[in-house]
Every structure is written in structure tokens, then in C-alpha cells.
Amino acid sequence: EAGVAQSPRYKIIEKRQSVAFWCNPISGHATLYWYQQILGQGPKLLIQFQNNGVVDDSQLPKDRFSAERLKGVDSTLKIQPAKLEDSAVYLCASSSSPLPGQPQHFGDGTRLSIL
Amino acid sequence: SQQGEEDPQALSIQEGENATMNCSYKTSINNLQWYRQNSGRGLVHLILIRSNEREKHSGRLRVTLDTSKKSSSLLITASRAADTASYFCATETYPNTGNQFYFGTGTSLTVIP
Numbered sequence: 001e002a003g004v005a006q007s008p009r010y011k012i013i014e015k016r017q018s019v020a021f022w023c024n025p026i027s028g029h030a031t032l033y034w035y036q037q038i039l040g041q042g043p044k045l046l047i048q049f050q051n052n053g054v055v056d057d058s059q060l061p062k063d064r065f066s067a068e069r070l071k072g073v074d075s076t077l078k079i080q081p082a083k084l085e086d087s088a089v090y091l092c093a094s095s096s097s098p099l100p101g102q103p104q105h106f107g108d109g110t111r112l113s114i115l
Numbered sequence: 116s117q118q119g120e121e122d123p124q125a126l127s128i129q130e131g132e133n134a135t136m137n138c139s140y141k142t143s144i145n146n147l148q149w150y151r152q153n154s155g156r157g158l159v160h161l162i163l164i165r166s167n168e169r170e171k172h173s174g175r176l177r178v179t180l181d182t183s184k185k186s187s188s189l190l191i192t193a194s195r196a197a198d199t200a201s202y203f204c205a206t207e208t209y210p211n212t213g214n215q216f217y218f219g220t221g222t223s224l225t226v227i228p
Contacts (some may be wrong), residue, residue, distance in 0.1 A: 042220050
């Protein structure tokens with residue numbers, strides 16, 4: 001089966017600009033996650049979707065970050081305006097169900113650099 | 116703050132040796148998973164252990180869980196150069212609003228051929 005697809009792979013922007021990332025999960029996976037991974041750290045969960053509904057967005061900085069999954073398949077994560085501390089790799093993951101203990105399948109991420 | 120802390124932060128061994136990395140966490144959990152991340156790539160799921168289990172095996176991997184000490188360990192036996200990667204533990208809890216995941220800080224493993 002095809003894996004989780006993310007684009008772009010790299011993005012360089014200046015602070016205060018806007019940026020968007022796209023994710024296409026594994027076909028049939030109802031649960032989708034966005035993570036932020038700062039260099040040298042583990043991934044931090046930003047938001048979790050179940051189909052097109054938000055399950056958990058408690059760690060999403062809502063003043064500048066937004067995410068949507070309108071048709072319950074693809075998802076986009078947006079940052080507006082970007083700050084220097086947003087430099088990180090943004091990872092998308094999906095799982096087949098929201099039931100506990102399901103493995104997550106990750107894309108290769110988008111590496112964001114803020115100048 | 117993140118739930119898990121891994122130890123050591125970095126580990127370098129010779130090919131064929133065993134590698135052990137540890138994960139400690141702060142609050143009660145329902146599951147703990149281990150993932151591998153190669154440089155510049157996404158994470159890959161390795162193994163899951165539930166809170167009522169003490170040990171699990173998968174190929175060259177052995178995972179233990181001690182809920183009384185809030186700690187887990189991952190043992191990779193007969194290491195290979197291809198095992199060079201970062202390894203993360205991820206804890207899972209089930210509050211009423213849905214399952215929550217916290218990844219640890221990771222152990223960077225280098226296997227020297």
C-alpha cells in the first residue's frame with residue numbers, strides 16, 4: 001500500500017510570512033495526526049483528526065496555526081504568521097482507527113526553515 | 116512537557132553487539148510504543164506493549180515495561196549497521212476526549228560496521 005504522502009519536502013520562508021503543508025494519509029485511514037519535531041527532540045502532537053472532526057488540538061498554537069481535513073481524507077496545516085521558533089519538521093501520520101494501541105504510519109515530513 | 120525521557124541520549128556500539136535504551140515517563144499510561152527514525156525520514160512503528168504486559172518480543176527486538184517504576188526498555192540484539200537511527204518511545208493514555216500521545220526525547224544509536 002502507498003504510504004503517507006507529504007508536500008513540500010522543504011520550505012524556506014521569512015518570519016511573518018505564511019506557509020501551508022499538505023498531507024495525504026494511507027487510503028482508508030480515518031485518523032490523522034500532525035506533529036511538530038524540533039531538531040534534537042521527539043515529535044509533539046499538534047492536532048488529531050477522526051475523519052473530518054478534531055479529536056485533540058490542545059497543543060496547537062491557535063493564534064497562528066490552523067488545520068483542516070474537510071473531506072476526511074487530505075489535510076492541510078497552515079502557519080500564519082510564522083515565527084523563528086516555528087523552524088522544525090512537520091510530520092503527518094495516520095492510523096486505521098482511533099482505537100487504542102493502533103500503530104501510526106508517518107510521512108517523511110516537511111522541513112520548515114524560518115529566516 | 117513531553118511524557119517520556121530516553122536514556123542514553125546517544126549510544127555507539129560495534130556491529131553484532133546488543134543495544135539497550137531506556138524510557139521513563141511521568142504518569143499512568145495505557146500503552147507504550149517504540150518507533151525508529153532514520154535521518155531525514157518519518158518514524159516507523161516497531162513494537163507496542165500494553166500496560167498489563169511485562170515483556171514482548173519481535174524478531175531481534177525485546178521490550179519490557181515496568182509500570183511500578185514507570186519505565187520501559189528496548190533491547191536490540193545482534194545489532195547491524197542498518198539499525199543506525201534514532202529510537203523514540205511514545206506513551207498513550209485514554210482521557211475522555213480521546214487517546215493522547217507523547218513521544219520521548221529519543222536515543223540516537225550508531226552501529227559501527
